[in-house]
Amino acid sequence: MIDYLSPREMAALDAATPRGAAWTRVLRCFLDGARLLLGWDHALGEDEIARRAGIDRTGVRAAIDEAVRWCVAHRLHLLGWQEENDYWRYFMAVG
Numbered sequence: 001m002i003d004y005l006s007p008r009e010m011a012a013l014d015a016a017t018p019r020g021a022a023w024t025r026v027l028r029c030f031l032d033g034a035r036l037l038l039g040w041d042h043a044l045g046e047d048e049i050a051r052r053a054g055i056d057r058t059g060v061r062a063a064i065d066e067a068v069r070w071c072v073a074h075r076l077h078l079l080g081w082q083e084e085n086d087y088w089r090y091f092m093a094v095g
Contacts, residue, residue: 002036002075002076002094003035003036003038003094004034004035004036005031005034005036005074007034009074010034013027013028021066022053022055022059022060022062022063022066023063023064023066023067023070024067025052025053025054025055025063026049026053026055026060026063026064026066026067026078027067027070027071027078028053029044029048029049029052029053030042030044030078030090030091030092036076036092036094037092038091038092038093038094039091039092039093040091042091042092043089043090043091044089044090044091045087045088045089045090046060046061046064046087046088046089046090049064049090061088064078064080064090071092075094075095076092076093076094077092077093077094077095078090078091078092079091079092079093
């Protein structure tokens with residue numbers, strides 16, 4: 001099972017972060033260094049992602065969507081589910 005980002009993937013995140021790419025900060029919410037924090041146990045709600053990533057609450061969903069697209073391109077899955085009251089939680093998976 002893949003549970004680490006490759007050095008090339010980490011370099012891509014590092015290169016995009018100084019340019020202000022909010023999606024990289026979203027993705028880092030699910031990383032411990034290069035290690036992916038996988039599964040339900042590490043699920044975060046949109047509010048928590050916004051707080052940890054330092055993203056305005058109104059822009060967090062767009063940043064999450066961009067992080068999802070990056071993950072799909074790298075055979076990772078940033079998955080979400082809707083709970084009551086339109087509250088979304090997200091977690092990282094591989095497959």
